[in-house]
Structures are given as C-alpha cells and as structure tokens.
Amino acid sequence: xxxxxxxxxxxxxxxxxxxxxxxxxxxxxxxxxxxxxxxxxxxxxxxxxxxxxxxxxxxxxxxxxxxxxxxxxxxxxxxxxxxxxxxxxxxxxxxxxxxxxxxxxxxxxxxxxxxxxxxxxxxxxxxxxxxxxxxxxx
Numbered sequence: 001x002x003x004x005x006x007x008x009x010x011x012x013x014x015x016x017x018x019x020x021x022x023x024x025x026x027x028x029x030x031x032x033x034x035x036x037x038x039x040x041x042x043x044x045x046x047x048x049x050x051x052x053x054x055x056x057x058x059x060x061x062x063x064x065x066x067x068x069x070x071x072x073x074x075x076x077x078x079x080x081x082x083x084x085x086x087x088x089x090x091x092x093x094x095x096x097x098x099x100x101x102x103x104x105x106x107x108x109x110x111x112x113x114x115x116x117x118x119x120x121x122x123x124x125x126x127x128x129x130x131x132x133x134x135x136x137x138x
Contacts, residue, residue, distance in 0.1 A: 007075035010068055011035040014124050020076040022137060027078045029133040031089075033125060034064035037071070042127055053126045058096040061129050062103040069131055078135040083113040085134040093119035096128060 004018035013019065013030065020029045035042055043064040044057025070080050088104075090096050097117065104115075113133075123130050 005076045027135045033127045034061040082135040087132040088117040089130045
C-alpha cells in the first residue's frame with residue numbers, strides 16, 4: 001500500500017504535500033507545525049503586520065505541535081504510541097531546548113521513539129518548532 005492522506009482535522013499544509021503517506025505499515029508525516037486547525041493562528045505567537053515574529057511562547061507552540069501530530073496520526077490510522085522516529089526543528093536551540101525537552105518528556109513518558117533535534121534559521125511560516133515523524137500502523 002502506498003497512499004497519501006489528508007486530515008480534515010489538522011492545520012492545512014502550507015504547500016503541495018499530504019499530511020502523511022502510508023507505505024506498507026509505515027506512516028511518514030510531513031513537517032507539522034503548531035498552527036491551530038482551520039486557522040492561520042499560531043499559539044503563543046505575536047506577529048507584526050509585515051509577518052515578523054515579535055515574540056512567541058515555545059511551551060504553547062510545543063503543546064500545539066504535539067496535538068497536531070496526534071491528530072494526523074489518528075486520522076491516518078496510527079497513534080501516538082506507534083511513533084518510532086521524531087525529527088524536531090527549533091529556531092532557537094539555546095533558549096528553547098530545555099523547555100521543549102521538558103514538555104517532550106511529558107508527552108513521551110511511555111513511548112520513547114528515536115529523536116533528533118536540530119536548530120534551523122527559520123521555518124516556512126513564523127513558527128518556532130516543527131516536527132517530522134515516522135510511525136507504524138498496526
């Protein structure tokens with residue numbers, strides 16, 4: 001099986017890509033950010049009229065992105081407990097990693113997927129965190 005999946009409950013993708021793609025029993029999620037579903041609103045972010053990030057709350061963005069991942073997983077036939085690999089992109093490792101790491105530990109207390117965290121200069125929208133995930137479908 002090789003199938004693209006779009007979730008009606010997750011934030012709309014910002015480009016021409018699916019929320020996820022199932023290949024056999026593996027599920028690959030496209031990059032997931034913290035935007036609110038059915039909205040352009042970014043939790044905890046204050047954005048200027050020109051689109052510049054004036055301030056943001058990394059804790060609110062972490063919780064929102066984890067919830068968006070959960071929505072996509074469930075709408076794609078998988079679950080949080082089936083995550084096997086998570087790549088995390090942060091725009092400010094120095095200031096945000098300790099907060100993100102603490103919240104990550106709350107959400108991943110039972111299932112511990114492999115994880116990579118990298119700092120990037122920016123992301124396609126004015127967000128501070130994005131996740132790229134792989135899960136299994138049982």
